[in-house]
Amino acid sequence: MRKPLWLNKRVDFKKTERMNFLLNDLRLSTICKEAKCPNISDCFSQGVASFLILGRVCTRDCQFCALRKGHAEDIDLEEGKRIAEAVRRLALKYVVITSVSRDDLADGGAEVFANTIREIYKVNREILIEVLTPDFKGEEKAIEKVVRAKPKVFAHNLETVPGLYSVVRKGADYQRSLHLLEQVKKSNREIYTKSGIMLGLGEKEEEVIKVFTDLRKAGCDFLSIGQYLPPSSKHFKVREYVNPGRFLFYKRKAQELGFLYVESGPYVRTSYLAHRYIQSAIGELKD
Numbered sequence: 625m626r627k628p629l630w631l632n633k634r635v636d637f638k639k640t641e642r643m644n645f646l647l648n649d650l651r652l653s654t655i656c657k658e659a660k661c662p663n664i665s666d667c668f669s670q671g672v673a674s675f676l677i678l679g680r681v682c683t684r685d686c687q688f689c690a691l692r693k694g695h696a697e698d699i700d701l702e703e704g705k706r707i708a709e710a711v712r713r714l715a716l717k718y719v720v721i722t723s724v725s726r727d728d729l730a731d732g733g734a735e736v737f738a739n740t741i742r743e744i745y746k747v748n749r750e751i752l753i754e755v756l757t758p759d760f761k762g763e764e765k766a767i768e769k770v771v772r773a774k775p776k777v778f779a780h781n782l783e784t785v786p787g788l789y790s791v792v793r794k795g796a797d798y799q800r801s802l803h804l805l806e807q808v809k810k811s812n813r814e815i816y817t818k819s820g821i822m823l824g825l826g827e828k829e830e831e832v833i834k835v836f837t838d839l840r841k842a843g844c845d846f847l848s849i850g851q852y853l854p855p856s857s858k859h860f861k862v863r864e865y866v867n868p869g870r871f872l873f874y875k876r877k878a879q880e881l882g883f884l885y886v887e888s889g890p891y892v893r894t895s896y897l898a899h900r901y902i903q904s905a906i907g908e909l910k911d
């Protein structure tokens with residue numbers, strides 16, 4: 625299927641050089657690079673990146689995802705400190721931390737998330753931290769570890785409609801993911817919860833609206849809706865390039881259902897312009 629005109633964004637690698645230098649210097653990974661995000665030159669040129677912790681190899685086998693799959697890497701106990709240093713050097717007011725799935729670890733990597741949050745707060749207590757986590761296999765104690773470290777936003781993506789999980793998101797469970805978001809909200813109502821889905825995998829309109837409704841029932845505050853773009857010809861094939869007008873339609877539907885903030889568009893990714901969600905909820909970020 626040929627890409628339509630509205631999906632003609634080009635990556636300008638020149639604009640990514642400064643950020644790449646810092647990432648290499650501190651030996652840090654980002655989901656931006658590992659997942660071949662099309663927004664990378666926009667974000668890197670503005671000093672924004674989503675840090676990827678717990679290694680670069682994922683223990684799951686999602687068919688839409690560009691991350692490498694296989695045996696996970698060793699845990700790097702100093703990684704949190706180096707991310708804190710990157711936050712300091714970039715003078716960030718908002719930071720997103722995400723990870724691969726680590727089903728090989730008893731707590732799914734929750735302690736490493738919590739430790740990273742704590743290290744960042746040591747260098748800047750005022751910073752707003754968003755974590756975008758895997759499902760920790762639904763282990764409540766693991767989820768609780770991250771909640772207790774007090775991120776401002778706890779994000780977990782549903783990615784697609786439940787009917788497509790067995791094809792594109794093997795190893796995940798729709799209800800388990802919803803329950804994670806619900807648990808976070810019940811545990812600490814001051815933490816904003818967020819989720820994201822991709823369109824173009826073969827989902828139907830009524831299924832998408834049902835996902836929105838389920839998320840609101842789970843107390844989810846923020847929603848991102850983007851176009852699925854296959855990372856390679858070996859990945860799950862795109863079924864539809866969704867028209868920008870349809871993204872607007874879904875945005876309005878989601879807003880009607882009560883989400884505090886929704887980003888919806890072909891190039892929207894969960895972490896794209898992530899500070900905007902919180903800005904809309906609590907006002908401008910503090911200096």
Ligand code: SF4
Nearest residue numbers: 656661664667895896
């Ligand atoms: S949208 Fe997110 S993943 Fe993509 S480059 Fe920006 S921060 Fe990185």
